[in-house]
Amino acid sequence: MGLAERILAGDLRAAARLMRDVDDGFASALEELKVLYPHTGRAYIIGITGPPGAGKSTLTDQITAAFRLQGKRVGIVAIDPTSPFTGGAILGDRIRMNRHADDPGVFIRSLATRGALGGISRSTGEVVNIMDAMGMDVVIIETVGVGQDEIDIVRMAHTTAVVMVPGLGDDIQAIKAGILEIADVFVVNKADRDGADRTARDLAVMLEMGKRQEGDWLPKVLKTEASRNKGIDELVAEFENHRQHLFSSGRIDHFLREKCAVVFSEMLKDRLFSAVLDRITADGRFNSTVESICQRDHNPYSAVETMLAEFLNRPATSL
Amino acid sequence: MGLAERILAGDLRAAARLMRDVDDGFASALEELKVLYPHTGRAYIIGITGPPGAGKSTLTDQITAAFRLQGKRVGIVAIDPTSPFTGGAILGDRIRMNRHADDPGVFIRSLATRGALGGISRSTGEVVNIMDAMGMDVVIIETVGVGQDEIDIVRMAHTTAVVMVPGLGDDIQAIKAGILEIADVFVVNKADRDGADRTARDLAVMLEMGKRQEGDWLPKVLKTEASRNKGIDELVAEFENHRQHLFSSGRIDHFLREKCAVVFSEMLKDRLFSAVLDRITADGRFNSTVESICQRDHNPYSAVETMLAEFLNRPATSL
Numbered sequence: 072m073g074l075a076e077r078i079l080a081g082d083l084r085a086a087a088r089l090m091r092d093v094d095d096g097f098a099s100a101l102e103e104l105k106v107l108y109p110h111t112g113r114a115y116i117i118g119i120t121g122p123p124g125a126g127k128s129t130l131t132d133q134i135t136a137a138f139r140l141q142g143k144r145v146g147i148v149a150i151d152p153t154s155p156f157t158g159g160a161i162l163g164d165r166i167r168m169n170r171h172a173d174d175p176g177v178f179i180r181s182l183a184t185r186g187a188l189g190g191i192s193r194s195t196g197e198v199v200n201i202m203d204a205m206g207m208d209v210v211i212i213e214t215v216g217v218g219q220d221e222i223d224i225v226r227m228a229h230t231t232a233v234v235m236v237p238g239l240g241d242d243i244q245a246i247k248a249g250i251l252e253i254a255d256v257f258v259v260n261k262a263d264r265d266g267a268d269r270t271a272r273d274l275a276v277m278l279e280m281g282k283r284q285e286g287d288w289l290p291k292v293l294k295t296e297a298s299r300n301k302g303i304d305e306l307v308a309e310f311e312n313h314r315q316h317l318f319s320s321g322r323i324d325h326f327l328r329e330k331c332a333v334v335f336s337e338m339l340k341d342r343l344f345s346a347v348l349d350r351i352t353a354d355g356r357f358n359s360t361v362e363s364i365c366q367r368d369h370n371p372y373s374a375v376e377t378m379l380a381e382f383l384n385r386p387a388t389s390l
Numbered sequence: 391m392g393l394a395e396r397i398l399a400g401d402l403r404a405a406a407r408l409m410r411d412v413d414d415g416f417a418s419a420l421e422e423l424k425v426l427y428p429h430t431g432r433a434y435i436i437g438i439t440g441p442p443g444a445g446k447s448t449l450t451d452q453i454t455a456a457f458r459l460q461g462k463r464v465g466i467v468a469i470d471p472t473s474p475f476t477g478g479a480i481l482g483d484r485i486r487m488n489r490h491a492d493d494p495g496v497f498i499r500s501l502a503t504r505g506a507l508g509g510i511s512r513s514t515g516e517v518v519n520i521m522d523a524m525g526m527d528v529v530i531i532e533t534v535g536v537g538q539d540e541i542d543i544v545r546m547a548h549t550t551a552v553v554m555v556p557g558l559g560d561d562i563q564a565i566k567a568g569i570l571e572i573a574d575v576f577v578v579n580k581a582d583r584d585g586a587d588r589t590a591r592d593l594a595v596m597l598e599m600g601k602r603q604e605g606d607w608l609p610k611v612l613k614t615e616a617s618r619n620k621g622i623d624e625l626v627a628e629f630e631n632h633r634q635h636l637f638s639s640g641r642i643d644h645f646l647r648e649k650c651a652v653v654f655s656e657m658l659k660d661r662l663f664s665a666v667l668d669r670i671t672a673d674g675r676f677n678s679t680v681e682s683i684c685q686r687d688h689n690p691y692s693a694v695e696t697m698l699a700e701f702l703n704r705p706a707t708s709l
Contacts, residue, residue, distance in 0.1 A: 101691050104689070104691055105689045105691050105692060108686065108689035108690070108691070109686045109689070111686070112686060220539065327684055328680060328681070328684055331680045331681075331683045331684040331690070332676075332680045334683070334690050335679060335680055335683055335690050335693060335694070336663070336667070338690055338691070338694045339663065339666065339667075339694050339697055340659060340660075340662075340663035341659075342694050342695075342698055343659075343662045343663055343666060343697075343698065343701075343702070344655070344658060344659035344662055344663070346698055346702055347658065347662060347702070348655070348658075357651075360654060361647060361650045361651045361654055362647070362650075364650045364653070364654055365646055365647055365650040367427065367428045367430070367431060370423070370424045370427035370428070371427070371650070371653050371654050371657055372420050372423055372424050372427070372657070373424060374654060375654070375657045375658050375661050376661075378658055378662075379661055379662065379665055381703075382662075382702060382703055383662070383665055383666070383701060383702070383703060384700075384701055384702060384703035
């Protein structure tokens with residue numbers, strides 16, 4: 072029995088193994104993912120992001136506990152800060168969320184490397200798909216930071232929570248602007264700290280200033296103290312409100328279509344490039360082209376146009 | 391006279407115009423960049439990165455003043471936090487570094503959008519090339535944050551400074567790990583604050599733990615107070631030390647080759663994809679494929695393989 076069949080039969084070890092194969096870029100993983108794909112699309116995906124130190128892991132832990140009380144199975148994909156050289160996760164699966172470690176209804180996976188199959192967002196997508204096919208009712212994607220990678224990742228989620236803490240200073244203004252539009256709910260965590268009300272008020276003001284269309288979802292600002300389990304039920308209820316809005320407004324169709332378009336486009340881009348790179352690496356032209364660009368004998372723009380003319384099977388007149 | 395010729399003749403307006411065209415993805419910009427390319431490769435490129443609030447803009451301002459005293463022309467590319475929807479810079483060129491605004495030896499450009507020609511790192515690379523061809527002796531790239539985008543960007547620089555401030559707390563550990571290897575010099579700015587010595591010591595310990603090879607550059611940790619112009623001369627001297635190390639050790643060859651390889655690869659990837667996307671968009675197959683993936687009638691992996699077999703001009707047997 073292949074990994075995919077074993078995963079569909081409930082084998083957790085097979086799931087962990089396939090996730091590792093995806094991360095390592097094994098070609099065999101593609102065949103397994105093809106088998107799993109028709110079984111995806113059922114999980115409700117939640118994105119949790121925000122700056123370091125906002126308490127996202129504790130919050131994820133409490134949200135997981137709340138969903139478990141509802142009898143839901145929860146998958147967690149934690150994107151950890153990565154060293155570009157070692158590719159290792161700073162925080163491993165093992166030290167995360169110990170209290171759920173023995174719960175078979177919770178499956179946790181940390182992702183650190185960008186993933187050989189594509190970028191970190193692609194690897195994350197594949198891991199979410201595997202958890203989805205495993206029958207997880209909810210998949211939580213937790214990322215640190217607010218860069219483009221994180222934005223790409225949380226866009227996969229049906230509902231995204233952006234977590235802030237009081238007193239991060241003026242610079243938070245700059246951070247907030249980048250993630251204002253991706254948040255479906257704002258969480259001011261560590262709400263017992265000084266300035267929590269002000270941070271919540273500032274966020275609410277920014278939200279009102281943001282131009283939204285009639286009928287659009289207006290994100291709420293909720294206060295939590297994750298370490299004392301305060302405000303979690305309200306947050307989980309708000310997730311459900313947003314999910315219902317997605318479906319009742321019909322926006323779910325647009326959301327799913329955009330997501331499929333991104334998945335297909337990114338994959339097509341990576342594999343077109345890999346195929347051409349394999350050929351020009353094998354015949355030595357990658358190295359000689361790079362060398363001539365380095366020496367300024369050729370420019371990279373014309374070199375690329377030469378490759379396009381050669382490898383694409385029709386004259387590239389439209390370029 | 392085309393934009394490129396005007397730029398080479400010293401026309402600053404033409405440079406600003408071409409940078410805008412690059413950002414807007416105008417096809418005509420490619421032809422101008424081809425003309426400029428042979429005139430690039432002379433500027434010394436410095437990357438400055440670190441978390442929000444570390445005082446990078448003030449530091450860049452002081453470093454610029456120091457280079458100006460040496461008679462060097464300085465280009466500055468400031469990557470600003472971006473809203474994925476509006477694409478607008480939070481901080482415009484105008485409110486940045488006012489004291490250099492009237493100095494013809496300083497050219498400042500803020501980049502906010504990801505750039506239609508490719509990612510933000512590609513747009514940044516083109517703007518750096520334009521500044522290089524303009525005859526800027528030094529180009530400073532300033533980015534916020536430590537995500538993969540920022541790492542890709544500062545890797546273009548000959549010398550990268552990572553800026554920290556005292557007292558960002560435990561979470562700084564996670565941030566630091568991701569950027570440890572890209573830093574050629576660490577700056578603890580706002581060094582008059584409590585905990586500056588401890589932050590500097592922590593960084594030094596992490597650096598010693600990092601596995602480096604014999605003969606490798608060992609980054610120093612320097613303390614600055616940018617707002618009072620303290621420690622700037624030492625920092626600029628350390629930039630020069632690192633530059634000399636790059637050349638005397640011969641590492642410059644490897645660095646330049648890697649950089650050309652990345653530029654060529656990214657451009658090839660983008661344009662292969664664009665060419666195929668144009669075709670399948672024109673004949674309606676992009677939409678129909680996305681729809682069938684969304685409906686789970688097809689899986690994205692097989693759909694991509696079909697496209698590869700069709701558009702690449704030899705059987706894709708190596709896939």
